[in-house]
Structures are given as C-alpha cells and as structure tokens.
Amino acid sequence: MRRSNTFKNSVFLLLMLSVLFMGGCATKPITGPKTEPAMHQNSELVSKDTDSGVKIYDPLEGFNRGVYRFNYYFDKYLYLPIVQVYQFIMPDYAEDRVSNFVDNLFEFNNFTNNLLQLKFKAAGITLARFAINTTVGVAGLWDPATTWSMHQKPEDFGQTLGHYGVGGGPYLVLPILGPSNLRDTTGFIGDTLAFNNFGPVAWVDDDGFTLGFTVISAIDKRKRIPFRYYGTGSPFEYERIRLLYTKKRELLIID
C-alpha cells in the first residue's frame, strides 16, 4: 500500500509543479498607450461597498485560472480519451455494475461523515445499504438497497467541516479534480486518508487492488460527470462555475 501511495503522491506533486510553471498570475488586462476606457465601466455601475454572496473570495485567481486551463487540456487529451476507450470496450450494463461497485466502497466515507455529523439515522441507513449491497447485491455490483427505498445519504468531510461552521475559505481549482475551496480540499484529503488507511482498500490491503481501484474509480467518476470544459459556451465559465460550486456546497452543507 505504501508503494502506491508514494506513486500517487509523486504524480500529484508533478502535476502541482507543472501547473505552477504554466499558470501566469497577472489577472488584470494589459494596457498600453492606445488604451481607451470602455463605454460602460464597472466602477460606474456597481458601488464598491456592495457586499454579497455573489462575489466569491478568490485571492488565488491567477493560479486557479492556470489550473483550470491545465484541466481543460488534461481532460481533452488524456482523461476523456481514456474514458471513451473505457466506454467503447465496456458494455453499458457492465459500466453500471462498476459504478455500483465504486459507490458501494465509498459508502465508507458516507458512513463516517454521517456519524461525525451525528446523523445517526442516515449513518444507519448507510450501514444497512453497505451490508445489503455487499451481500444481496454481490459485492456491490447491484444496488438492491435503493430499490427497497433505502436511498444513498452522501456526505463528505468537507460537508462535515461545514456542518460545524468551518467557512469555505479561498476558492481553489485543483488539478484534475476541478473546483474546490480550502475547506473542501482539506475534506478531500481527510476522506482520502481515511479511506486508504481504514476503509475497504485497507481491508483488502493489496497494492494491486488499491491502484486498480483508484484508476477505475477515477474513470468511472469522470464518466458520470457530463461537464466539459468550455462546453457551457460562456466566456465567463470560470466565474459561473465558481459561483455554482460555492452555492451548491452551501446547500449540501445545510441539508
């Protein structure tokens, strides 16, 4: 297990470095002697002291935009082609089994976080789901629990932190993973550590399984997200995703 973690860490570090080199930090337009002001300017339209939830705290915008751009290329030239090959090889039916299998193992995080938020009923349902789907659902390949009206209760560590009043902190765009913020990144690291050290992959304790599961779950995850970089067709996609992500997380924490 240690070997694959080292492997993962070095990949992560490499990506972070590549992004640092790519990402320019100047976020203001470059003016010159011929520059003339716009007919409609922000300063004339919006008073400076408007404070509102629409403005998202994003002090690392230059860096974030660099990572956003990196993700666009990563998605286009590596991630999505891999997903396409996967979808080409696998019958739809088999893909659904994989999704169920991945979801079933990640019930571990749903369970711990429901527990941490003292949502005992949801934690109980999660535990029952895991028990039913692992046995009746044949190692989680099927999801009979949902058909019996025991719906998934997704919670992650970022939500747990939010539940106890931790604010989002600065907005972050993570390499490969996409939109996040300081709280949710911390949450993600926490969930990953817990999963790898105490969760199902640790029970199996086999390097090959851990690596295989990491790869498969990454492909399965991307397959299930319809989002395509610059698929919204808005020049303000970065801004709109930032707003949507933040609002969505606020709502997920409230529930």
Place this chain on the structure above:
Amino acid sequence: MRHWLTSLALILMIVLPTISQAVDKPYFYPYINPFEATVMELPPYYEADMPKKVPTKIFSLEVFPERKIPEVFWYEDGLDCSLVAQKGKAPLIFIIAGTGARFNSPKMVKMQKKLYQAGYHVISITSPTHMHFVINASSTMTPGNLYEDAKDLYRVMQLAMEEVKNAIDVSSYNLTGYSLGGIQAAFVSMLDDEEKVFNFEHVLLINPPVSLYNSMTILDQMLEENIPGGIDNIESWMDSVTGKLAEATKSMGYFEMSADYIYKASKRFPPREDFLASLIGISFRLSSTDMIFASDMMKGGGYITPRNVKMSNSTSLSLFETVGFRTSFGNYFDEQFVPFFMMKDPSMTREKLIEQSSLRHIESYLNRAQKIGLLHNEDDIILGPGEIEYLKGLFGSRAKIFPTGGHCGNMGHKDAVDFIVNFFAGQEG
C-alpha cells in the same frame, strides 16, 4: 316517455362518437401557466418517444481561416456542428438553435433524436448569438441583423455539407429552427430561394418571434421588472433566492443539482410568477452578456471592455461579466448595433433596423412560400399583444397553434413532435 328515450338515444348516438374522438387524443400540457411551461422541464410522460443514443458525429468548421482570435478565447478552435446520419439515402434537416444555444443544447439533442427516429439526417447549427458563432462564423461580429445572420448561417450550412457530403446520401433538404432560430430559418429560406443551393422542400418555424426587437424588449423587461429594486439589487435578490432554496433544501432533507429535484421542490414550494419571469429574464441576460462580451472583444473593445487592451488566458473577467449583466439587449441595440449598421450604410436608421428584424418585413415572401409552416403556442410569452393573431392570419392552414406550452416548453411533447414529423413528411395537420 318512450319518445323522450328514443330522442335521448339518438342524441347519444350522435354525440358519443365525437366525444370518444375527442377523448382519443386531446392535447394536454401539464403546465397551464405559460411561465411555468417555459421554465419547467416537460415531465417524461408527455415526452415523445426517442432513442437513447443516436450516431452523432461532431465536426469543426473553420469559416474564416484568416481571422485572428484574441488570446482571451484561447480555447476556441472553430465552430462545432453535429451530424446525425442515417445509413442509407434519406432527407436531411438543418436545425438552427435558439438564442444563446449551442448545436448540442438539451433541446437540440432531443430534436436530433426525434428526427433521426423519423428517418432524417440531421445537421445542427449553433445560434448566431452564441459566443462560438460570433467568434468563428459571424462576418459582422454584431449579431441580431436577420439578413446578415442568414448569410452567415447559409455559409455555415454549405461548409457543413461540404464536410459531410461523402458520409451521407441526401434525397432532399429541409430546414427548421426554434425561437430566434425559427425567425432566422425564415430568412435563410428566403436567401436560399435566391441562391438555390439547397432548394429546401419544407421549412418549419418553431415558436419564432414576430419582431425580434419586441421580443428582446419583453425579455429585458422580465428581468428588470421582476427583481425588487431593479437590476442594481440583483446581488441581494440572488442571495434571497439562495436563502429560499436553502429553506426548501432543509425541509426536503436533501439537495441535488438536477431537473428532477427542482421539479419536486417546485411542487412543494410553488414558485410565484414574478420569480419564474425573472428566471427567464436572467437566463436571457446571461446569454446576452456572453454575446455582447464576445462581440466587443472581437471588434477590439470599447463597449464593456476597454479599447486596445491585451487580455491573456489568465485575465480575470469577473468585472466585465458584472458590467455585461447590467447591459440590456436594448442598450446593446442602441449603443452597438444601430451605430455599427449606420456606419456601414449611412441611409440606415434605427427604425429601419427594427422593422427589418421582423417577419412582417418579409410578409409577402412568407405569404407565397407555401413550403414554410409554423408551430406556435397561443400563450408564448415572447410575443406581444396581437402577434399570435397576426401569425394565424399570415400562415392560415400552414400554422399549428397549441393553446398552451409557453415559449418552446412543449417542443418535445408527443403531439408537437407528431406535427413536426408529419409536416416534414408533407402531410400537414
């Protein structure tokens, strides 16, 4: 008494068949309120059948290879279109997307599937108001002029055909479009009658505006009149909307970003009409913000961005979005559109430009072009007073007008799709 019974039986015999005919296929649309009809997704029960997946090929066109695209649009590489192809010889339909929509927007994909199922090749074209089109395929980079937009669309359609001609066997060409794409289809059809490249067999306008300027003004107002305190209060209004959504989330016990969730939430907390209207207004304003920014940047700036600045791939655009959001279509029309076309042609006036962007302007053509049909709704919210009556008079038996459905809300409805398929097959009504 007996006489009375006989008459009753007779009446029943006459009336019953008509009742059962009516029961056979009454048009029913689940949202009576036109704003709901426009915003809410059609529940699957009313949706026409369609295949889950259709063979789709996406291809990219370089319309103006010489054109320099500013670095701020670093991700742009040509205008994407899609082809859904039949295996053998078949008629082809071009679809033009509505305001701000892409070739693969949800409404477009549904149309592709349904028309493919009915046996057509389908080529889908992004709206001339969409950023991709403005940057890659608009000759004036100032969208909204129906004559110019039609020329641009016609050029794109020809390039697209050039691109796919070896992959498909086409028996005839047809054209459709919804919303803004609907009125554009009429102008493209007129252009084709002169140029005769495609010789369209059938052309269907789906929920088109009568006057582009009127409809855009209505949409501007939906935003401005339904936000308490006006556009300057948009931030606090959005905060209050999030607050309400949070309340709904708490009471529902979960949150999910899906149409299904919004539908369930709206059943429990029925949205007010002014709220729905403001949502339509916002969605329109977001599209027009994108369009205005793209147009301004392509022309060197000066409107909502400073003139002669260099924006890189990491330039923050947040401030320009804020400005764009406060710029109505009316502002764009008066401050960008009219001056631009008056500079090109000094005899042009504001009034002429408004008049040109209307079906009334090509009324005589629409009167005689029997191949053009209309699908519309009595309660379409983008039409002004009297406009639906005008359309009824103009198209006569070539028009199918549903009583409800709002603006394009019922495009996927079984009855609407039946009409569309029959229309292209040449069996009207």
